[in-house]
Amino acid sequence: MALRLQNRLKSTGAPPLVYSNRTLKRGEALKAEGAIPVDDFRAVVESTDVIFTMISDDAVLNDLVEQALSLESIQGKLFMDTSTVHPSTCSAVAKVFQGKGAYFIASPVFGASPVAAAGKLIFAMAGPQDQISRVSPYIQGVMGRQIINMGADVQKSSLLKISGNIFVIGFQELIAEAQVFAEKTGLGTGRMEEFLGGMFGPVLESYSKRMTSGAYAPPLDTPPGFAISLASKDIRHALAIAEESGCQLPTLATALNRTTMAREYAGEWLDSSSVYGIARIEAGLPFWSEKSRQGN
Template sequence: MSNTLSPPEIAGSNSFPFSRPTSPGGHRRQVGFVGLGTIGYAMAKNLAKNGPDNIQGLPPVRVWNRTTSKADKLVDHVGKDRASVAQSLEEIVQDCDIIIVNLANDDVVRKIYHQFSEALEKSPPQKTKIFVETSTIYPSLAGELDKILSSLPHTHLITCPVLGSAIVADQSQLVLIMSGDYTSKKEVANLLVPSVGRKVVDLGGDLEKALTYKLMANSMILGSMEVLAEAMTFAEKSGIGSERVLDLVKDYFPAPSLIAYAEKMNGEKFDGASGFAIDGGIKDATHIRRLTSKYNCPMPALDAAHQHLLTARAIHVRQKNEGKPAVDVLDWSAIVAGTRAAAGLSGFDREQDASTLVEIMEGSTSQ
């Protein structure tokens, strides 16, 4: 059974089994942040901006990103007294006591941890280092990462994927899912809440549990998006119009995330640069389907969502090859292009569908 962990300032003290440190000295440890994608940037920014206000003596956060301009942008935003740019991964792993990682996919995560290991083999740590893996990765990869680090002295790994959209992350309202060493979780929880997130869900010592939980949560989001995309396509073909589905969501299913996706689909706002890229959605769907096979737990809505995501991406790739993409990076809300294509409509061009829909309506009326 999981525990929901929130500091006394956020919720009742009985809901937070981790005690506050008796002295602020224990929290003057250097924090490093690796990976400044949409969610990672918001997390690192909020930790740098809010951390010193919540934890006395917290040093400026060290940040590293493959694209240095993002790290420079973050430092410019929060100020040099709150963050600094590390020149290399080696600098991050050698100088920092808590290293938070947020990266796009499993292969990149694996590569980064091998680089961590190589750097620490050259200069073994003399005091405890905590690695906080917040990326959405396949659960068994946690075991690989733990094995990479286990040969090094004084190292601990916890998994801490996060739940929440880019807007939620920007507002420090993420839910943090944690598994791993208890003492490490306690320290990281006190570091990140409320500076980065609003609560922690503790799933015990098994590193795979937090990652499995995150993918289960994403399955609910993807399943909801699939049903929403199908309803919008059905509404278009029946002559009702997708805007009526948006109204229906607002009236009867007013979840903020569902409304946001309905607005994106209805308005064809598929720019993934400020959202969640479709590549990430396909990666997550692939991981979820792999887990459903492992546990003999069919999730047919996810199978359909995976197919429609692939269809949407294929159409977008064709557009890019033809030199006429509407956006450079496709958001995963473009899943609706897959349901539209399956229904005989154009994936992204409603004007092209206008005459087709008139013919369909005239045909249905004459029958």
Template sequence: MEVGFLGLGIMGKAIAMNLLRHGFKVTVWNRTLSKCDELVEHGASVAESPAAVVKKCKFTFTMLSDPSAALAVVFGKDGIVEHISGGKGYIDMSTVDAGTSSKISEVITKKGGYFLEAPVSGSKKPAEDGQLVILAAGEQALYEEVLPAFNVIGKKSFYLGQVGNGAKMKLVVNMIMGSMMNAFSEGLVLAGRSGLDPSVLLDVLDLGGIANPMFRLKGPTMIQGSHSPAFPLKHQQKDMRLALSLGDETAVSMPVAAAANEAFKKARSMGLGELDFSAVYETVKALEPPSQIS
């Protein structure tokens, strides 16, 4: 299968590399062309624009940072709309809101193409290992055609129905994850300030009912103050914002998520946006403990 791939950030690069390793012919494009170099070394071709990719390939995948980037690749100069046509499939794996997906879907289908949103649950390591969870929605026939690619990219694919459902599911998942990370950060700092060993807390948590892979993976590096970006904090905050907007649309009260969003915003104001989303831990650590009253 020959596919196109647009967007070679942390996730996009790992996914495209996986496709190459499994025998797919891949044509790539990225706004910063130098990010294509490593993929070219592994057999990828490079196109000069998103339009050139979709002209060449029957199926084009994208993994972009936010709604504005996703829309720009479709509607901007040399964008997808210039060459999408009958029989072509466009699969957007970016994490965006349902409204953005609907706008993209509408223009693709008007041009005779097929659209599928397919955001993923998972970060850098699962992307490298082909262990993502794919949350697809849109044209079911396209979903079935690209399952061979999804089976390389992920450990499980869900087909969720109409366009927008994939975006909504991803935002709910990331809202829960972001809220958990904040509570986890507060717990680690609370343990340390109370005279407990935070690493022992990790052992206790891992043996209980709230044991989970995120605590297991992130906890030791957080304690060490290491936040190498697997999922940048600025993107987590974007997802919290979009989830809260979905809450506004559906009249769902989300005070925990709102507080978590404020913590991620504070972390961004501290210059931590490019680090892993676990760096929100540093905002809790930065709060000075109350002075002792003698």
């Protein structure tokens, strides 16, 4: 996302992107394109008027907000978070920034890393409408292919993202069970995957490939596509909201149980699709497949 934004700024002669990260060396590709690294988030906020954040969980976002509030003034600055956090967190952050004369847009994104690299993400944006117009030129055709305007209530975009993840995680859970079924019955995972692609398209086929290729438990030098810790956080948000709303998400409850068991069994360096490994154990198969890291 950041690289595509920097390339657009560079091509239009605009000032370069200023960036920071918990591991700053991960921004070397940005630096090579002319973006400016700084040591911490406060320096990012001080040097620009439009600030994008992408973080792992609600606690990190709250910490960044505190850092921003410690500055003498953030009047007129626009903060746009593209992470998946609880709706109540979005509401609280928006209220705090409004009290300081700043603006907040909650804009979680839909799409994995390859989609981001292609600039094809979907942005669910909620917040002050004039500020959405202000930031849209940096989104449409740059980092994203579509903006879903969720209105002024920042909780709505968060709810949409969490709802979307019900599908993502639910599909992964169902495919894991189907692929274990295919292996145990002798149908074969290859035939099942061919059917998934033909019947339901490339997205569900790609979820299956994360399991059959062994990417659910990738080598320790290869980052997971959707880290299991983030998936577990998103599942907990969905289950908590469902309970508050008086409804149930039994498929996600099963997925949470399996992600918890996977983390206990194989550690944190797992993809969200590692529910497949636990489904395998429950069917009398090993957690690791021939193509996962322990099978190589």
